[in-house]
Amino acid sequence: MEIEDRIAALDWARIAGELDAYGAAATGPLLTPGECRDLAALYGREEGFRSRIVMARHGFGRGEYKYFSALPPLVAGLRQGLYPHLAPVANAWHAAMGLPRRFPDGLAAFTAECHAAGQAHPTPLLLRYGPGDYNCLHQDLYGEMVFPLQVAFLLSEPGRDFAGGEFVLTEQRPRMQSRAEVVPLRQGEGVVFAVHHRPVQGKRGTYRVTMRHGVSRIRSGERYTLGVIFHDAA
Ligand SMILES: O=C(O)CCC(=O)C(=O)O
Ligand SMILES: [Fe+2]
Numbered sequence: 001m002e003i004e005d006r007i008a009a010l011d012w013a014r015i016a017g018e019l020d021a022y023g024a025a026a027t028g029p030l031l032t033p034g035e036c037r038d039l040a041a042l043y044g045r046e047e048g049f050r051s052r053i054v055m056a057r058h059g060f061g062r063g064e065y066k067y068f069s070a071l072p073p074l075v076a077g078l079r080q081g082l083y084p085h086l087a088p089v090a091n092a093w094h095a096a097m098g099l100p101r102r103f104p105d106g107l108a109a110f111t112a113e114c115h116a117a118g119q120a121h122p123t124p125l126l127l128r129y130g131p132g133d134y135n136c137l138h139q140d141l142y143g144e145m146v147f148p149l150q151v152a153f154l155l156s157e158p159g160r161d162f163a164g165g166e167f168v169l170t171e172q173r174p175r176m177q178s179r180a181e182v183v184p185l186r187q188g189e190g191v192v193f194a195v196h197h198r199p200v201q202g203k204r205g206t207y208r209v210t211m212r213h214g215v216s217r218i219r220s221g222e223r224y225t226l227g228v229i230f231h232d233a234a
Contacts, residue, residue, distance in 0.1 A: 003074060006030055007081035015192060016089050019149070023211055024169050024183055024193040027151070031188035035074060036155040040224035042072065043126050050121060055135065061214070063133035065227075067125045075124050078151070079228050083107040086149045086192065086230075093148055096199035096206050103147065107230065110147065114232040119143045123229040129165060130222055135215035137170055139196045142233035150195050152213075155224040157187035162221030167191055172210040173200070182216075195229075 001009075010027055018025035031039075042048060043066065050069040055061045068075060087103045087110075094101055104110050114120065123142060127135070140150060156162055171179045183191045194211040215223075 003077040004081040007078070007085065010085075012085050015085075019089050019192060019194075019198075020092075022181060023171060023198045023209070024181060024191055026183055026185060027190040027192060029186065029188050030190055031074075031153060031155075033157075033187060036153075036188050036224075039072075039074065039126065039153075039226055040128075040155045043128050043224060048072070055133075059136070060138065061134045061136040063127065063129035063135060063215075063218075065125050065127040067233075068122055071122055071124055075226065075228070078153075078226075079124060079230065080107050082151055082192075082228065083110065083147075083230055086147075090148050093194075093197075093199050097197060097208050110230065111232065114145045117143065117145045119145050119232040119234050121233040123227075123231065123233050125227045125229075127225045127227060128222065129162075129215065129218045129224075131218055131220050133223075134165075134217040137168070137212035137214040139212055140227070140229050141196060142229075142231060145231045146195060147230035148195050148197065149192055150230065151190045151192050151228040153190040153226040153228070154185040154187055155226055156222060158185070161187075162218055162223040164217050164219030165223040166216045167213070168216055169193055169211060169213045171198075172212070174207055174209070190228075 015025040049066040052066045054064045090103045166182045169181045199206045
């Protein structure tokens with residue numbers, strides 16, 4: 001099945017419900033093992049990327065990642081196919097948080113808005129972690145234009161290719177202690193999650209919480225991920 005059809009066949013009602021309740025939701029299986037291997041194998045190539053970041057040099061953790069320049073067809077298909085299912089959630093979140101921006105139905109229109117705002121560099125990326133590596137809690141913000149949801153796909157199989165390396169989210173609530181959540185993933189599965197803020201329904205109305213994500217220490221083996229961020233970078 002084509003990637004856009006596979007995306008359309010996901011349980012979007014469950015995903016939207018979990019996003020509203022927890023700020024994160026696993027997609028269920030989406031990429032085949034072959035697609036995961038092929039994407040991870042791109043990491044070793046010189047061409048096709050606009051930059052390579054060694055995380056320890058910036059205090060971001062340990063491990064490295066590379067931003068695509070031109071997106072491979074599967075990555076472009078994922079970004080294009082996922083966006084229309086997430087735009088309604090993004091718009092509902094912005095309405096609930098009292099934020100004025102609304103997001104268009106399709107990715108092309110949103111990308112045009114990013115470019116008009118001076119954010120024209122593609123943000124999808126591949127990440128590679130080895131033993132002892134980790135990704136510090138962070139937010140993927142690249143300018144004023146922010147789509148409030150993003151997706152990360154696990155390209156390696158836990159238990160076989162690596163151990164440890166859990167995807168972690170924290171939720172910082174106003175005047176309260178922070179909450180952590182771990183999202184277990186299988187190879188080929190993605191996690192949809194809040195980029196920086198999300199609305200939470202409280203007793204006295206809606207409040208805004210601050211979200212961060214990262215990856216716990218890889219205990220052994222190699223772990224690859226594909227990050228799909230919808231806003232482009234300045
Ligand atoms: O490797 C991971 O699971 C996290 C990747 C990440 O930080 C991202 O996709 O923005
Ligand atoms: Fe990230």
